[in-house]
Amino acid sequence: MSGIPDLVTELIQDFHGGIHPPDNKAQSLTRPIRHAGLPEALTLPLQQHLGQPAVTDVAVGERVLKGQLLAAARDRDSVPVHAPTSGHIAAIAQQAVPHPSGMNDWCLTLIPDGLEQWRERRPLADYRQHSPEALLERIREAGIAGLGGAGFATERKLRSTAGHSIATLILNGAECEPYISADQALMQERAGEILAGLAILAFIVRPGECLIAIEDNKPQGIKAMKQALQEILESGAWPLECPVRVQVIPTRYPSGGEKQLIQILTGQQVPQGALPADIGVLCQNVATAAAIYRALVRDEPMISRIVTLTGAALGDPGNREVLLGTPVAWLLEQAGQDVGRTLRLIQGGPLMGFPLPSTQVPVIKTSNCLIAATAEEMPPPPPAQACIRCGHCEQVCPMELLPQQLLWFSQADEHEKAQSHNLFDCIECGACAYVCPSHIPLVQHYRHSKGAIRRQHAEQLSADRARQRFEQRQARLEREKAEKAARREARARARQQRQQQAAEKPVAASTTTAPPEETGATAATGVDTAALTQRRDQASAKLEQLQQRLDKAREEAPESAPQLERALAKHRQRLEAAERKLAGAGGAGDHTTVQTSQREPTQ
Amino acid sequence: MDLSFLTDPSVLLAVGALTLLALTFGALLGYASLRFRVEGNPLVEQVDALLPQTQCGQCGHPGCRPYAEAIVNGEAINKCPPGGERTIAALADLLEVEPQPLDGEHSQEQIPRVAVIREDECIGCTKCIQACPVDAILGAARQMHTVIESECTGCDLCVDPCPVDCIDMKPIEIGISQWHWDKPERAGIIASDRLPATGGDQP
Numbered sequence: 001m002s003g004i005p006d007l008v009t010e011l012i013q014d015f016h017g018g019i020h021p022p023d024n025k026a027q028s029l030t031r032p033i034r035h036a037g038l039p040e041a042l043t044l045p046l047q048q049h050l051g052q053p054a055v056t057d058v059a060v061g062e063r064v065l066k067g068q069l070l071a072a073a074r075d076r077d078s079v080p081v082h083a084p085t086s087g088h089i090a091a092i093a094q095q096a097v098p099h100p101s102g103m104n105d106w107c108l109t110l111i112p113d114g115l116e117q118w119r120e121r122r123p124l125a126d127y128r129q130h131s132p133e134a135l136l137e138r139i140r141e142a143g144i145a146g147l148g149g150a151g152f153a154t155e156r157k158l159r160s161t162a163g164h165s166i167a168t169l170i171l172n173g174a175e176c177e178p179y180i181s182a183d184q185a186l187m188q189e190r191a192g193e194i195l196a197g198l199a200i201l202a203f204i205v206r207p208g209e210c211l212i213a214i215e216d217n218k219p220q221g222i223k224a225m226k227q228a229l230q231e232i233l234e235s236g237a238w239p240l241e242c243p244v245r246v247q248v249i250p251t252r253y254p255s256g257g258e259k260q261l262i263q264i265l266t267g268q269q270v271p272q273g274a275l276p277a278d279i280g281v282l283c284q285n286v287a288t289a290a291a292i293y294r295a296l297v298r299d300e301p302m303i304s305r306i307v308t309l310t311g312a313a314l315g316d317p318g319n320r321e322v323l324l325g326t327p328v329a330w331l332l333e334q335a336g337q338d339v340g341r342t343l344r345l346i347q348g349g350p351l352m353g354f355p356l357p358s359t360q361v362p363v364i365k366t367s368n369c370l371i372a373a374t375a376e377e378m379p380p381p382p383p384a385q386a387c388i389r390c391g392h393c394e395q396v397c398p399m400e401l402l403p404q405q406l407l408w409f410s411q412a413d414e415h416e417k418a419q420s421h422n423l424f425d426c427i428e429c430g431a432c433a434y435v436c437p438s439h440i441p442l443v444q445h446y447r448h449s450k451g452a453i454r455r456q457h458a459e460q461l462s463a464d465r466a467r468q469r470f471e472q473r474q475a476r477l478e479r480e481k482a483e484k485a486a487r488r489e490a491r492a493r494a495r496q497q498r499q500q501q502a503a504e505k506p507v508a509a510s511t512t513t514a515p516p517e518e519t520g521a522t523a524a525t526g527v528d529t530a531a532l533t534q535r536r537d538q539a540s541a542k543l544e545q546l547q548q549r550l551d552k553a554r555e556e557a558p559e560s561a562p563q564l565e566r567a568l569a570k571h572r573q574r575l576e577a578a579e580r581k582l583a584g585a586g587g588a589g590d591h592t593t594v595q596t597s598q599r600e601p602t603q
Numbered sequence: 604m605d606l607s608f609l610t611d612p613s614v615l616l617a618v619g620a621l622t623l624l625a626l627t628f629g630a631l632l633g634y635a636s637l638r639f640r641v642e643g644n645p646l647v648e649q650v651d652a653l654l655p656q657t658q659c660g661q662c663g664h665p666g667c668r669p670y671a672e673a674i675v676n677g678e679a680i681n682k683c684p685p686g687g688e689r690t691i692a693a694l695a696d697l698l699e700v701e702p703q704p705l706d707g708e709h710s711q712e713q714i715p716r717v718a719v720i721r722e723d724e725c726i727g728c729t730k731c732i733q734a735c736p737v738d739a740i741l742g743a744a745r746q747m748h749t750v751i752e753s754e755c756t757g758c759d760l761c762v763d764p765c766p767v768d769c770i771d772m773k774p775i776e777i778g779i780s781q782w783h784w785d786k787p788e789r790a791g792i793i794a795s796d797r798l799p800a801t802g803g804d805q806p
Contacts, residue, residue: 047779101782384787411789441787451783458781459655466656466756469737470666 015260017396018252019431021351023217025181028310028317033185035321036307036334041090042110042325044070044081045097048364049145050152051077056092056108063088065119067301070108073140079153079365080143084303084323087112098328098347098364102357110325121299128239132204135296142295143302143365148172148256148285149348151366154292157284160277161205167280168266169207171198171289173214173221174249174256177349180369182306183286185319187214187221190290191228197289200296202240205282210244212286213261217251253351254429258283260398272425307363309335311372313342322363328370329359337372344378346371351430385438393432393442399425403432403442410445415453423449646675653693657685658736659758666736674698681705685757687712716757716772718750724769731761731770 047053054071058064064083071081090111094104127135140155171194175183187194194212202210212229214222226246232238249255249264259270261283268279276283287306294300303324310317315336322331328345346353347367356370363370371378393403401422409418426446433442608614651671662682664670674680680694681703688705695702705712720731720740727745732738739755742748750761762770 053780097779099779099782100784101779103779103782105779410786444784444787447784448786455781455783462753463654463656465754466658466737467651467667469739469754470656470658471668473736473738474666 015255015263015398016400017398017431018254018260019396019434020251021178021253021434023251024178024310025184025217028179028181028308028319029185031318033189033306033319033321036323036326036331038085038112038114038323039326039330040111041327042084042087042112042323043095043327043362044084044108044110044325045095045362045364046071046081046106046108047097048081048151048324048366049079050150051075051079053106054078054081058089058108060089060092063113064110065117067121067299067303068119069141070110073143073153076156077153079145079151080141080301081108081324082143082301082303083110084325085110085112086115086117096358096361098356098361098367100354107362123299124296127200127296128203135200135204138296139292141301142291144288144291144295145302145365146285147287147291147305147365147368148258149352149366149368154284154288158201158204158282160275161282164277165208165280166205166277166282167208168282169198169202169205169210170261170265170281170283171201171210171212171286172256172258172261172283173212173218173225173286174261175218176215176251176253176256177351178253179310179371180308180349181310182308182319182368184218184221185308186287186290186306187218188224191224192232193290193293194225194286195228195232195289196297197291197293198244199239200292201282201284201289202242202244207242207282208280209242211265212244212246213249213265214246215251215255216248222246222248253431254398254427257398257427257429259427272422302365305363305365305367307331307367308369309372310369311342311346312374312377313338313372324364325362327359328356328361328363331363331370332359332372335372341374342372343375343380344371344373346373346378350378351434352428381441382439384440387438387440390437392435392437396431396435398429398431399427401426406449407440407442407445410449413452415449415456418446418449419453423453426450644672644675647671649697650674650694653686653690653697654683655686655690655756657756657758659685659756659760660736661685679703679706684713685715713757715775717752717755717775718757718759718761719752719771719773720748720750721769721771722747722749724767726767728766730764730766734760734764736760 045053046056052074055074056071058068058070064070064087066083066086068083069080070083070089073080087110089108091109093107093109095107095109097103097105097107099105124130124138136155136158139158140153144154145151146154146157173183173187173194175181198210198212212225214225216222229244229246233244238244247265249261254260255264258276262276262279262281263269266279266281268281270276270279270281291302291305295302304321305324306319307322308317308319309331314332315338317335320331320334328347332345345356345359347356347370348354349369350371350373353369353371387404387407389404391404394401397403399422405421406418406423406426409415409421409423415423423446426443428443428447430443433440436442647668648671651668654667654671656667658666660666661684662670662673664673670678670683674694680698680700681691683690684705688702691702691705694700718740725742725747727742727747729742729744729748731748732740732742736758737754737756739751740748740761741751757772757775759772762772
């Protein structure tokens with residue numbers, strides 16, 4: 001094989017473990033990539049990537065053009081969704097999506113009109129005339145998410161290189177998981193697009209060198225890429241100074257895992273919790289590079305992808321270029337699915353994929369492969385047996401974890417201990433479960449533990465927030481109480497001051513015809529007694545006169561009530577007049593008035 | 604009795620040296636106890652961190668922190684229905700006591716819930732706003748009120764004060780973004796033991 005010399009001389013370091021499952025890729029590579037065509041309806045989930053779902057930008061009934069933005073990115077981790085063809089929006093509703101939970105999620109339904117009418121397109125004739133920043137913004141607007149599997153926003157990943165000098169830009173064409181051949185088909189047929197995308201990536205991140213990594217079980221892919229690269233280099237069309245070459249790597253699952261591939265090519269391990277950019281490496285999938293080329297040079301946002309349709313239950317397996325949102329059932333029918341023989345329908349590969357809950361789900365940005373497997377091909381897993389501590393799982397773990405130890409912790413719900421044994425370094429490649437003689441679904445245990453830890457973490461965060469809010473509320477209530485008390489005290493002090501001032505101006509008080517009741521009541525509040533006695537003495541003469549008048553009035557009261565009333569009214573008028581004058585001189589408050597007027601008749 | 608050794612200079616020296624040492628270290632310790640005094644009881648903080656912070660008062664205390672203080676002062680650890688078995692286990696672990704089942708009068712473990720106001724029935728009385736321990740209800744007098752769902756702890760305290768009964772407690776539904784994989788069934792010692800006895804067709 002042509003790749004062997006490369007292997008011997010250039011392979012620097014190997015990763016730990018790994019397995020050699022039958023690759024089963026040949027059946028889907030017998031024919032070139034075909035266009036799947038236009039289904040009757042496209043279902044576009046708002047979340048086709050990692051991170052926050054996109055936000056709809058269109059209304060039901062609206063006519064949309066091919067490539068038009070349908071849902072905008074919510075934040076930097078989010079990825080927009082575009083119309084794969086022209087047509088109108090029939091619904092925005094919860095529908096079945098390809099997700100292991102089997103739950104529904106928000107989707108746009110687009111009914112194509114078959115006109116394939118594009119929105120206005122602004123292709124970049126020469127991307128080198130633009131700044132890397134402008135190119136990154138275009139990548140973001142084109143809705144490109146990593147096509148290798150996880151679906152992380154590509155622009156975000158490229159931005160992670162900011163502030164790091166990138167020594168190696170790796171283009172990942174390893175495609176190590178069995179059955180999947182989408183990247184290989186792309187490399188065989190569209191090597192030019194991939195290399196053009198690589199050139200753009202290299203223009204943005206300015207790496208020291210570019211490596212295109214391909215497993216040695218894809219000789220045709222290697223040949224096509226080498227040939228295309230040769231042509232570009234010879235024609236002088238490679239725009240950059242940095243060296244670029246195709247690096248053949250040995251076939252072993254999971255060599256296509258980002259961390260494993262970096263270790264194979266550079267000998268470096270990505271530290272825990274760090275990004276590849278931290279060690280000067282950037283890794284992108286070959287299909288992502290081709291998508292970047294299309295988005296920038298042709299102004300074609302991410303509206304389609306290549307999907308491998310395979311499995312023994314399909315009469316016509318192969319790779320199809322599929323519009324996003326195409327129903328899986330429609331695709332499988334095209335590929336001649338024998339529904340009766342299909343035992344399991346899997347999205348992704350047999351090791352990392354998940355069974356689809358229904359065939360009504362659409363193809364999304366991360367759907368790289370659909371396997372309609374028969375019972376002979378993928379028999380139902382035998383029941384799990386107890387762990388016999390054989391240690392095979394540890395031998396194959398590419399992350400050098402202790403799968404058996406993690407299993408014990410996970411089974412016993414000791415998630416913290418699992419976490420301290422680096423559970424979150426697990427890439428869920430499934431190599432451990434593949435070799436397990438007891439058929440223990442190890443990866444599912446780890447996924448469960450990871451989910452439980454994430455949920456616990458989220459609960460802890462919300463509990464902390466609740467505590468903070470509770471404490472702040474308590475503090476606020478205390479503060480309000482203290483402020484109220486302070487206000488009350490301030491009012492009392494002000495009243496005292498006013499009374500003092502009134503007492504200091506006895507002249508003003510004595511010149512008025514203040515009735516004795518008034519002074520008596522003020523004295524009852526017990527403020528400045530000395531001043532008040534003085535006032536009382538001055539008013540005592542008046543008091544006597546009034547007393548006499550009152551007595552007379554009482555004698556007459558039985559017969560002449562109106563007279564008494566008039567006398568009382570007169571008294572009140574006088575009191576009010578006196579009060580006004582007192583208030584003008586900073587006199588007593590309201591309650592004294594009430595007291596005096598009540599006391600008045602009894603005297 | 605011969606006490607003449609007391610006047611022996613070497614004995615005096617030893618007694619003097621020891622006294623000096625005792626005074627020095629006494630002063631040091633006294634200073635340290637003032638200088639490095641721990642504010643509050645650190646154990647209360649730890650207990651409080653384990654409680655779910657629902658602030659619901661079902662334990663009989665006005666909030667999680669008062670209950671944490673009560674626990675440190677010897678109250679039972681099984682009075683927190685929102686926390687359930689997990690909180691009890693964590694508390695038992697921290698305080699090194701035996702975990703107990705959830706206290707009978709404190710009902711059964713609660714599923715997480717959130718308060719929802721039927722907004723067209725709300726009369727805007729602000730009673731629920733005053734009852735909410737975490738300020739998760741928005742509104743003003745004679746204006747419609749609403750619950751900030753992400754901040755609601757599901758404590759129930761707003762339900763009783765509502766004069767028109769327009770507050771419902773709804774269980775929180777797990778959405779697609781919160782979903783996680785189920786725990787696989789644990790393997791038996793002999794796997795075939797668990798299969799139904801259908802006869803013949805099992806190996």
